[in-house]
Amino acid sequence: MRYLNLKDGQSVPLLGQGTWHMGERQDQRVREVTALREGLELGMSLIDTAEMYAEGGAERVVGEAIGGRREQVFLVSKAYPWHAGRDSLPKACEDSLRRLGTDYLDLYLLHWRGEYPLAETLEAFERLREQGKIRRWGVSNFDLDDLQELDAPDCAANQVLYNPEARGIEFDLLPWQRRQGLPLMAYCPVGQGSRLLEHPALLEVARRQDATPAQVALAWVLRGDGVIAIPKAVDPLHLKQNAAAADLRLSAEDMATLDQAFPAPTRKRPLAMI
Numbered sequence: 001m002r003y004l005n006l007k008d009g010q011s012v013p014l015l016g017q018g019t020w021h022m023g024e025r026q027d028q029r030v031r032e033v034t035a036l037r038e039g040l041e042l043g044m045s046l047i048d049t050a051e052m053y054a055e056g057g058a059e060r061v062v063g064e065a066i067g068g069r070r071e072q073v074f075l076v077s078k079a080y081p082w083h084a085g086r087d088s089l090p091k092a093c094e095d096s097l098r099r100l101g102t103d104y105l106d107l108y109l110l111h112w113r114g115e116y117p118l119a120e121t122l123e124a125f126e127r128l129r130e131q132g133k134i135r136r137w138g139v140s141n142f143d144l145d146d147l148q149e150l151d152a153p154d155c156a157a158n159q160v161l162y163n164p165e166a167r168g169i170e171f172d173l174l175p176w177q178r179r180q181g182l183p184l185m186a187y188c189p190v191g192q193g194s195r196l197l198e199h200p201a202l203l204e205v206a207r208r209q210d211a212t213p214a215q216v217a218l219a220w221v222l223r224g225d226g227v228i229a230i231p232k233a234v235d236p237l238h239l240k241q242n243a244a245a246a247d248l249r250l251s252a253e254d255m256a257t258l259d260q261a262f263p264a265p266t267r268k269r270p271l272a273m274i
């Protein structure tokens, strides 16, 4: 596994585990818990979840998976924007902690920007940090103008959509975050496992590298500094492939193939979101 250091020096793996759609079906629970534990064994010790996923169901699955191994995990959860107020954020955090069976989060994110003034949300995050309920806080789905308005050196990460089909952030957001030393967490890094993985360019590079298209997508997302990818996988083979993608290095020829199929942005694009 490869790692990066957050601004406060905390080391985190470049590959973590997403949990969207976990906790939706009781008959999948054992598979999901087993997958998260397997992912931890493989070094993907950052787990990303949210109160939104299965309305708390994903956090319960994560809670079961990390039981007895909390200290091995860098645990990330997210609050709904309508829970980002001075009274609602502490309650949302308590509810997440209870479902996760822990007394602290390593990182607590605002899932996307809503109606609460940013200053109020920041104050609420800071209070949770002082109380030891969260170690650090960050944001998600923030574009450059949002981050500039936030103007908060203590923000630990911004989580946004990033994969070869969604490169808009390379125009301004990603370079700005790199200059600020603000890590970017890439969600949907394998395009939700759908048609991106059937694209001829990914298939061509995968053949050349003796890898899978998903591994190529992950290696591509992780090719520069300051980016963490959080693929979600329940299939044990997917988990193994994803963990191994940290060691895959794309060649100049691979990059040229992918650049031709998925051109880099030449102008500002609205932030892509799912």
Ligand SMILES: NC(=O)c1ccc[n+]([C@@H]2O[C@H](COP(=O)([O-])OP(=O)(O)OC[C@H]3O[C@@H](n4cnc5c(N)ncnc54)[C@H](OP(=O)(O)O)[C@@H]3O)[C@@H](O)[C@H]2O)c1
Pocket (backbone or CB within 6 Å): 017, 018, 019, 020, 021, 048, 049, 111, 140, 141, 159, 160, 186, 187, 188, 189, 190, 191, 192, 193, 194, 197, 212, 214, 215, 230, 231, 232, 233, 234, 235, 237, 238, 239, 241, 242, 274
């Ligand atoms: N902040 C936000 O607004 C936001 C939005 C979306 C997502 N997220 C976070 O980011 C995480 C990742 O995004 P995502 O789950 O939407 O999409 P994703 O990770 O790009 O794709 C997940 C899908 O890809 C499949 N997959 C995983 N590894 C694979 C591999 N090696 N080969 C082939 N297929 C593979 C999975 O199948 P199996 O499960 O069957 O293995 C699953 O169906 C989420 O789970 C969530 O934690 C955050």
